[in-house]
Every structure is written in structure tokens, then in C-alpha cells.
Amino acid sequence: MRVFLAGATGAIGRPLVRRLLAAGHAVVGTTRTQGRAAALRAAGAEAVVLDALDAAALRRAVLDARPEVVLNELTDLSAPLNPRRYAQWLESTQRLRTESTATLLDAGREAGARRIVVQSVCFVTAQRGPWVLDEDAPLDDAAPELTEPVAAMERMVVDADGIEGLVLRYGWFYGPGTSIGPGGQHAEMVRRRRLPIIGAGDGRWSFVHVDDAAAATVLALDAGGRGVLNVVDDEPAPQREWVPELARAIGAPPPRTVPAWLARAVGGELIVRTGTTMRGASNARARERLGWRPGRPSWREGFAETFAERAAANV
Template identity: 50%
Template sequence: MKVFVAGATGAIGRQLVPRLVAAGHEVVAMTRDAAKQDALRGLGARPVVADALHAEQVAEAVGTAQPDVVVHQLTSIGPMDLRHFDRAFAMTNRLRTEGTDHLLSAAQAAGVGRFVAQSFFAAYERTGGPVKTEDDSFGPGPAKEMRETVAAIRHVEESVLAARWTEGIVLRYGGFYGPGTSLGPDGEQTEAVRRRRFPVVGDGGGVWSFVHIGDAADATVAAVERGRRGVYNIVDDEPAQVAEWLPALARTLGAKQPMHVPQVVGRLLTGEVGSVMMTELRGASNAKARRELGWVPAHPSWRQGFAELVA
């Protein structure tokens, strides 16, 4: 198949493109930066330069490529500040709203048969059990500082699933870790743990679901090849509370154990978003992706995956 990848130079795009090529697909890789074309050729793709926020450029790129599948991995995340979460995701939110609309319009005009888009697990409702499935809804009241981000995620999902002219597939990825991510060997979050600047807030009862960036790319290839309309959680097998995984990560990195701060102090330090993620977040189940995509993560647990950060 011919696969058009938007966001081909991001953390997951750099993992995804060579896997698609290795699987025998012809890959057209979109980048906004002309200087990155050689890197994409090196991954085995045919590069095309277009600004995802420019409708005419996207329409020309997709129309010229005439792909069978479009994969939407567009993100542009600024320096992370949990107190101003939406500010850090401002450009990504535009890519998830305007960029999604432009890609869908171009894909419809080109008669694309399958459209795969990136989403995120952390918007699930924060009530009920600790682990959510694709049938569970997003919470009605996201933290104040991430309302725009959750609204943008909703836009991606609702727009893709409403596109009845194509096989619309949404992948709710877990928290990425591994090469090229903020939780990579030299990533922003990893360094914060090493420097003891990533505390456990309150009881640390928030449940996180992770996925190694390579496993996320493998799951995306599976969705490209055999995904059916709907939503898939792309996470590992072991959702875990912050109070469990964060100290374990510190031990793996050879760092001092993280500080514990009361929730009221944590809220002052990290805002409502940080407090919610540390104490109320719900994890996700990968049972549907295993069953319907035939995907099995090579890193079934963050425990093995985190060990690679220091290998």
C-alpha cells in the first residue's frame, strides 16, 4: 500500500516510517522543514514538503501522492510546564484541530480508504475503576489548564470517527518513553527524575499507562494494515500507580528516591493538571488492540522498558 505519513519527523514518525518501509509499503512522508528531506529519504520514504496548517499545501501533497492510507501523527510540543499545560500544547492543539480538518479534507478528495490518527489515553474519566477500555468516555471536567488540549483531542477523535467515507481509526497511545521522547535516555522527564525534581504528589494514586515508542510504531503499522473503524488503546500490559512506577524509575536510573509532597503543595507546584495526573489519572487496557490488531508489545511492561534507558 501507499501510506502518507503526516508528522513523519516526530518521535513516533521516525520509528514508524522505517517499519512501514520494511513491511513493504511505499511511504510518502510529509515535513514542514525542507532541510529534513534527506533524513526522510534515509528512512526509505519519499519526502514532501507542506505546512499542515496550510490547507492548499496539504491538499496538493495528498492529492499528488494518491495514498491508500493517511497516518496523522502531527504534534509540536513546547517546553513542558504543567501549570501552563495548554500553552505547551498550543501548536499541537492547532495541528489536532485545523491540521486534522485539512488532512481529512485532502484525504476525502483523494479517495483515501483508511485514516489513522493519534490520540492520548490521559483524557479518560477519572471515576470508576483504575483501568479504562475504549468503551469508557472522556471525563466531563478536565483540569482547567488542559481544557483546550482535551478539546483538541476530542476534535481529532470525533472528526475521524465521523468520516464515513473512510475507515477512521483512532489510536489512544499511552505515555511515550524511549528514544526521542521526553522519557528517553536524556529526555526532559528523565532528567527531572535524576535531579529529584519529579515528586510523588499526595498518595501517588494516579494510574499511568505507558508504551515504548517502538511498540507504538509497531501498533500503528498493524492499524494501517488491518485496523477497523474505531478506537484502540495502544498501551503496555501493566498500568501502574505513580507511587509504584516513579520510585522504580528512580532506582533504575540510579537516582535518589523522589520526594513526597502533600497534594496541596503539589497543586501549588504543578497546578491542577499535575495534581490530577499524580492522584486521579486512570490507566487503559490494551486487550482490544491485542485481539483485533494482533499486536503484542515487545515491552510488555514499563519495568523492562525503563531498564533500556540506562542500557
């Protein structure tokens, strides 16, 4: 199958390219630099260097590729994260979600693609109700500046005419090349004791190893139908459990515990909500529709695997 992959050298793009090629698919991938394009070609993919917010260049690349399936894995999250300016940090990624997805939809239809699969996130659901939610839960209405672009993108894909649209709501990525991997932003925050447990630490985080997310995405080339699926592991985790476990995996000191009022004063409302009220996600629908099973059913063994080499070096 011929696949157009927008965002082929990002956190999920790299393992996704490997899995697509191993499955026998022909891959045309986009990247922003010539150096990364060379790495794509060395792996066996075709490479196109472009700015994905350049609609004309992106459209031309899709038309030239003539893919059967379009994959959108575009993000722009490399800058240091400041929780107080989270909306500003996400601005470019939100444009990729809305503007670039619209371009990929239109170009995919014009090129004759039968299907488009687009990245979304599972942690934008409402922060009320059961601690673990499925895909039918409403999106969070307390932070519209964050959730409305996601909602608009998802509607655009699912309701598209002339092409079958599937949205994959990934959990928090961990593994090599991610924020929760060696040298990643969240991992370094934990290592430096800058990611505390907030209050009782009830907020549920749903994780997925980046390679497991890539495996689900390969299955989504043919399976899953039209709609939205959560791609997460089997164990949504309270913050009070996963932060200490990550610290142990890294070989870092135990995290601090701070009251919500102090976390709010220092880091803002968003960081308080992720630690206290965020809901986890169920993967039951993805298991059924994709026939997918996470290779790392729990973040517990996944964290240990991810940081095993660093932990051994610190012994």
C-alpha cells in the same frame, strides 16, 4: 501499499517510517525542515517539507501522493513543559489535532485513500471509576480546554464518510527521542528530583514504548476497523511505582514525596491529578482487533532497556 505519513520525523514518526519501509510499503512523509527531509530520503522514503497548519500545502501534498492510507502523527511538543501553562503548551498540537486532521480527511477522500489512522492519547479519560478503563469510558469533563479538542478530533475521524477512520490512543511514550528517554523532559525532571510522588501516588499512568506503538500503527493499516483503540502496555502503573523505578533506571536519587496541597501550590491542579486520580487504560481491544502484542509488556523492563547504556556509563 502507498502511505502518506504526516509527522514523519517526530517521536513515533521515525520508528514508524523504519517499520513501514521494512514491511515493503512506499512512504511519503512530511517534515518541517530540509535537514529532516534529507534524513527521510536517506532512509528510503519520499519527503515533503511543509507546515502542517498550512491547509493548502498539506492538501496538495496528499493529492500528489495519492495514498491508500493516510497516517496522522502530528504533534508540536518540543517546547519546555510548564504544568501551570499546559493548555498554552498544547495549543499548537491541539490545532494539529483538529485543523490538520480535517485537512487530511478531506484530502485523503479526494485522493482516493480508503483509510485514515490518527494519533490520540489515552490519558484524557474521566478520572473516576475503576483504575483501568477501556475505550468506552467518557473523556474527562473537568478539563474541557484539554479534552474537547481531542474529543472533536476523534468524532471527526470515527464518523467520517467516504473513508474508514481509526483513532489510536497511545499511552505515554518512552524510548529514544521521547520525553521519557535519555535527555527527554520527563526523564530530566526525574533525574533532578523535580517530579515527586504526590500524596499516595495513586494516579495510574499507561505507557508504551515508541517502537511498540509504531508496530501497532503498521498493523492498523489493514486491521482494527473503524473506531478507537488504546495502544498501551499491559501494566498501568501507579505514580508511586513508576517514578522510583525510572529514577533507578536512570541512576538518579529516589524521588521526593510531597502532599497534594504543596504540589498544587507549586505546579497547579493538573500535576496533582496526574499523580493522584489519573486512570490507566486497557489494551484488550487493540490486542483483539489488531492482533498486536507489545514487545515490552511492562514499562519495568522497558525503562531498564531504554536507559541501560546510560546506567552502564555511570557505573
